[in-house]
Amino acid sequence: MESTGKDECPPPSSCHLSDVREDGTEAEEGVEGMSKLRSKAGQKCDEVESDILRRVRTLLRELDGHHPACQCDRGMLRWTLHKKIDQNPSNSSVLVRILVKELERAERGDFRHYIIPLLHTLMYTLIKAPCISDELCSRVYDFCKKLLTLPKPFCTIGLDYAVRLKMERTAPGMLYQRMVISEQSLKSDPYPYQEKIFIFADPELLSEAICNALVTDTEAAQVSQSPRACMCYVIIHAMQAALGEGCDVSGLKARLQDMPTSDVEHWFRQVVAAVECAGNEASADRGQHAARLEKIYHTILSSLPAGKELVLFIRPLSQSCEPDCLSQDLDNFEIQDIISDCECCEQTRFSVLSTDSGIERDLPTAAEEPLAPFSTETDQSRLQRKGGIKKKPSPLESVAFLQAGCNGPGVKPPAKPQRRRGIPPEPAAPLQRLHTARIVLLGDDRILGRLAQAYHSLRKRETRRVFLTPRLNLQFYYIPVMMGQPNTLAVTDHPATGQENLCEVAGYLGRADPWYESNINTLCHMIPKLATMPSSPSKHLVTDLFITDVITYYVRMGFQPVCFQVYAVKIFFNDPAQEPAEDVFLTELCTQVQESISHRELSMTKKKMTLDGPGIDLTVTYRKVVVSDRAKELAMSLRSTGLVMKAIPADEAEDLMCLNVNITEIVRINNLSGRSFSAVANRLKTRNIKIRSTEQRPFTVCLDKDSRRAYRNVISVEVSPCLEPSYCLQKTRIMKFNLHETEDVGLVKYMPKSLLLPINTFAGIIQ
Numbered sequence: 001m002e003s004t005g006k007d008e009c010p011p012p013s014s015c016h017l018s019d020v021r022e023d024g025t026e027a028e029e030g031v032e033g034m035s036k037l038r039s040k041a042g043q044k045c046d047e048v049e050s051d052i053l054r055r056v057r058t059l060l061r062e063l064d065g066h067h068p069a070c071q072c073d074r075g076m077l078r079w080t081l082h083k084k085i086d087q088n089p090s091n092s093s094v095l096v097r098i099l100v101k102e103l104e105r106a107e108r109g110d111f112r113h114y115i116i117p118l119l120h121t122l123m124y125t126l127i128k129a130p131c132i133s134d135e136l137c138s139r140v141y142d143f144c145k146k147l148l149t150l151p152k153p154f155c156t157i158g159l160d161y162a163v164r165l166k167m168e169r170t171a172p173g174m175l176y177q178r179m180v181i182s183e184q185s186l187k188s189d190p191y192p193y194q195e196k197i198f199i200f201a202d203p204e205l206l207s208e209a210i211c212n213a214l215v216t217d218t219e220a221a222q223v224s225q226s227p228r229a230c231m232c233y234v235i236i237h238a239m240q241a242a243l244g245e246g247c248d249v250s251g252l253k254a255r256l257q258d259m260p261t262s263d264v265e266h267w268f269r270q271v272v273a274a275v276e277c278a279g280n281e282a283s284a285d286r287g288q289h290a291a292r293l294e295k296i297y298h299t300i301l302s303s304l305p306a307g308k309e310l311v312l313f314i315r316p317l318s319q320s321c322e323p324d325c326l327s328q329d330l331d332n333f334e335i336q337d338i339i340s341d342c343e344c345c346e347q348t349r350f351s352v353l354s355t356d357s358g359i360e361r362d363l364p365t366a367a368e369e370p371l372a373p374f375s376t377e378t379d380q381s382r383l384q385r386k387g388g389i390k391k392k393p394s395p396l397e398s399v400a401f402l403q404a405g406c407n408g409p410g411v412k413p414p415a416k417p418q419r420r421r422g423i424p425p426e427p428a429a430p431l432q433r434l435h436t437a438r439i440v441l442l443g444d445d446r447i448l449g450r451l452a453q454a455y456h457s458l459r460k461r462e463t464r465r466v467f468l469t470p471r472l473n474l475q476f477y478y479i480p481v482m483m484g485q486p487n488t489l490a491v492t493d494h495p496a497t498g499q500e501n502l503c504e505v506a507g508y509l510g511r512a513d514p515w516y517e518s519n520i521n522t523l524c525h526m527i528p529k530l531a532t533m534p535s536s537p538s539k540h541l542v543t544d545l546f547i548t549d550v551i552t553y554y555v556r557m558g559f560q561p562v563c564f565q566v567y568a569v570k571i572f573f574n575d576p577a578q579e580p581a582e583d584v585f586l587t588e589l590c591t592q593v594q595e596s597i598s599h600r601e602l603s604m605t606k607k608k609m610t611l612d613g614p615g616i617d618l619t620v621t622y623r624k625v626v627v628s629d630r631a632k633e634l635a636m637s638l639r640s641t642g643l644v645m646k647a648i649p650a651d652e653a654e655d656l657m658c659l660n661v662n663i664t665e666i667v668r669i670n671n672l673s674g675r676s677f678s679a680v681a682n683r684l685k686t687r688n689i690k691i692r693s694t695e696q697r698p699f700t701v702c703l704d705k706d707s708r709r710a711y712r713n714v715i716s717v718e719v720s721p722c723l724e725p726s727y728c729l730q731k732t733r734i735m736k737f738n739l740h741e742t743e744d745v746g747l748v749k750y751m752p753k754s755l756l757l758p759i760n761t762f763a764g765i766i767q
Helices: 025-063 077-087 091-109 112-128 134-149 154-169 173-185 208-221 226-245 248-257 261-280 286-301 332-342 377-383 395-404 443-463 506-514 514-519 524-530 548-556 599-612 723-739 745-748
Strands: 194-201 433-442 472-478 560-565 565-572 581-585 588-593 616-624 633-646 661-669 674-693 700-702 711-722 756-761
Touching: 025 077, 025 091, 025 514, 077 091, 077 514, 077 548, 091 112, 091 134, 112 134, 112 154, 112 173, 112 514, 112 548, 134 154, 154 173, 154 261, 154 286, 173 194, 173 226, 173 261, 194 208, 194 395, 194 443, 194 514, 194 548, 208 524, 208 548, 226 248, 226 261, 226 286, 226 565, 248 286, 248 524, 261 286, 433 443, 433 548, 443 506, 443 581, 443 723, 472 506, 472 548, 506 514, 506 560, 524 548, 565 700, 581 700, 588 711, 633 674, 723 745
Parallel strands: 194 433, 433 472, 472 756
Antiparallel strands: 560 756, 565 581, 565 711, 588 633, 588 700, 616 633, 616 674, 633 661, 661 674, 674 711, 700 711
């Protein structure tokens, strides 16, 4: 995390009054000097603004396909722009103002493909900026509200940023504070959310230089990210954002450096509580927040040690004149309970309606259970429960947890609970996941295939025993890395071309999201080059850590998922004693004729090839994909040398939820010169397909282009969309009670049926 020091444009110098003569000669020279300095300062600011505008326009031209003359600059335009602002944070307002104008111009000119990249660039700058005027924030907020009238993903991103900006306008510095607390895992009661970034790179797919570069850059980036330093960043940024020119940054830095760590932690908690309290108060305004932080600011700068506050815990919450700043979201149910308990101490209660279920599991935890004020030991002893029954979570609760953990399209809202007469419905409390794991994968389609395997295994394990789903939020990110030449990225639809595209997923994401293409996909071949460059002697200063900066930007701003269907495959072998294998794949399944091993099989194969041509006889049964989405079973027999099933379409306009099967069919041709054979491409679209070798000759199956996931001696495969394990569990339970029930009923109807792997991008799929 970098410090956002405040470096304003140089103020105009003033003449010294002691040098002014009585005749006024020196005064005239001083006035002229002041005007010259003002002119130079204004000229310098104009140069800065024109340079930033030029960089922004270059960024937009790249989105139109006009790539920079120097190919090494591709993918680095956004990074160099933000680096320039980081070096001089006072220019943040200039960049924000330019980006707002460009956004308004894009809206008027109907350049929608500019909107999301400009908005992400603006928000990333605004979050890290030391001080942005309320007028600028208001213009950005109004623009985000306009996006609500547009289709997805514009309305989704606009709504998310509008909510953030509303909090930022009330409590300046709130977004930066939350970002640092969660990313650096700083302990904070008002904002308890934490997140970790996990980088996965397969050493068998990437070079040793890339792996070493990732380790080196990550270690270098952690040098300036000690908990104490990060707490100081939060304090300084909050004061700058709230007080603006009234904040003496250098004096505040010096005061914090001289403090012991315990005092820094104390003031960090005070600042966080004040900012979170202002952001969560419905009636709070910017002036009250600034006054609150100004009081803390002057106390820090004073020579007095940090004071300690005592909370009068026996005073009821309803009598407190200060809002509770140490809780992010106060539950109305809990507040009513506390107030009710307070009133019971003052008046006689004639009848009591017990809501106690008698089960120990239903007891609130120690942090949630309110204490009645003025309670004595006698009163507390009567409320203790002894001999409670421990109850395991029911299967329905486990399924509910799993349903909440299934993100992506196809998830239906849960059914409304039935209301009992005379009892108002209780609001359903959403699951609060305080931890987020951001999984970043570096590599090609093969590592994504491994991810699909691991994700499917995790979902199955969570179905049997729920553990991570209610506690952890999983987010997946993908950065393609190719070790070959750039021309290998060309999309090839036919396997006979000999070139294998190992980054089909990245190609699809780049076509669907231009900002992903510009910032992530273009780095496919640059990362290996950067990894082999000699180490910079200033790396420990965290100045030019390009790879880690790109990863940080991606995980901060990429929150729009593109969901890919995971496919299940069942593999049968020619040995009847061998159990069928079950696996999953994400991008591709490829089959090839297996070479014969024994001499007898080889001789029989040669005779067969002479009569019928190369390849083997196959029976293909599949369900054809039609516009009406009705099932249409088809079957055909053919002779083939192999086939490829691709789950990633070559065009973003095609259906992402179906397989494109390319079968190389061998056709016999009889003519006057004799018998000949030709290869014909047979293509079909399906979601379910079965392939079987009718002559019992084996073939090989390779999943996700990974030679380590190859199966030999295969005679039959069955491919279908992989079902969500929680859906399968609930469906099985329903079938036990009603064997003739074929349609989804009850809870199953509201659960996602297919297992989808979400990969985050900046915009999702732009229609």
